[in-house]
Amino acid sequence: MLKRRGKGKVSNDLVAASCMAVLAVYAAGYSRTRDAARRFETQAKERRAATGARRTAAKLTPPVISAPAPQPAPEYNAAPETATARAAAPRPSVPAVAPKPANKKAVVSMPVATATATATTAAPSPLPSGVQEIAPVPMPAQESTASTPIAITREPAATSTAKWRDGTYTGLGDSPHGDIEARVVIRDGRIVEAGIASCDTRYPCSVIDPLIHQPVDRQSADVDYMSHATESSDAYYYALVAALDSAREQSPADATIPK
């Protein structure tokens, strides 16, 4: 039934043909996926910046005494939040601090493209020399500053310089399937406790149990993604960002900080 080949003609043609086809397609599509990935990054960064600003602004709406009036928060841009965009939205892999709309000098550390993502399961693998070649081009800061009052730089906000005031703080993070409220306890300027204050996600919050104490180890909001629970991980992360932002020194939200 099958085509018989003459003896000696080993039919490895298909193996070679498939490899050549992949190379041809890869070469042809390379620039397009690069551009698409870059656009995607831009959207995701803007979305996250806007989300962070919105949350901080929301926290400021209660009485803010003797603080400069908050600048208008950028509209939350829900448009790019498609199912796929949400699933793969990149997250800052450096310690992040939420933007402070009232303070023009606020520096938001945005995803650093070349930073190695933290893996929940994978052992660190050496990055070969080719990594540089495919590392995405860093975002130009102007694109985001044009549409928002937030200064975006690629400088990581070093955790050691984060000045948190002692106390207990909470913050809210949302996900398509519900909100997570995170609670952090700061003592001597360090995160000594982190946890979930309340959870109304559709899935039990236990799915992100392994992430709960990471803020204590890392002294930042930068928790890993949990596979199968990326949106809950994201919600927890944003909740932590909001909580830590409340804890920052010189926060204009002083009056609202729970003691």
Place this chain on the structure above:
Amino acid sequence: MIRREALMGTIVSIEVDAPAATANRAFEWFRLVEAHCSRFDAGSELCQLKAGRPTPASPVLFEAVRFALMVAEETDGAFDPTVGGRMAARGFNRHYLTREVTDAPSTSDDVSFRDVEVDERERTILLRRPLTLDLGAVAKGLAIDAAARELQPFRNFAIDAGGDLYLSGHNPRGELWSAGIRHPHARDELVDRMRVSDRAVCTSGTYERGPHILDARRGEAAVGVASATVVAPSAMLADALATAAFILEPEESIALLTRMGVQGLIVTTGLEHFRTPDLCRA
């Protein structure tokens, strides 16, 4: 870190220790290939092909069609990308996300891959008769391979597109990747397990989507084989050969795979196992 997205009618997950942007680029290949090769999307390049005139094709579509025709030729039509019209007639005509039904041109029952011609020099595709190409097996494989190419600098990674895998390097524990072959009748059981590295592992079976593989030569759904798994250097090849192996008699399949220099395991509906001699079992 594992990331997932719904793409190409399935859930694609990528496990790699790499920046999110790199994973995004890998996922982008699935969108790109789908935009060109989906028969469920009226806007895809594939759906723009009309019978009777050579149509210039993008590299993605051209390579996918050319390769599909090569496999069809090699398997003497057991694998045939022109079954699209007849698949649609059996109800496989809905887009997986929108659930929209795609209108396929009415197709004679006797169309075959021989009614499709590619011109290497002009890079055109000619459908001699009205027919719908189904590049499912090849296109998904191609997307996996391109994504794998994208992730190559990271050495250790796994791409899983609805059970079709590409496993590179080693797993997070530093061992060869282990790929289990699910039992055709018992969801949580495995019939076999193999150790692989730098290989694609693709399985054709009826467990996820029911009898969806059409034997073009007989014009009816293939029966007899419960699952056919192929381990090959590229997912495009593994997927296409797994489809062919699902249709062929197991002995024929094993002979074909051996001749190709790739490995495979075929499980019949009676749970009989056929393996290529060099299959590396765990």
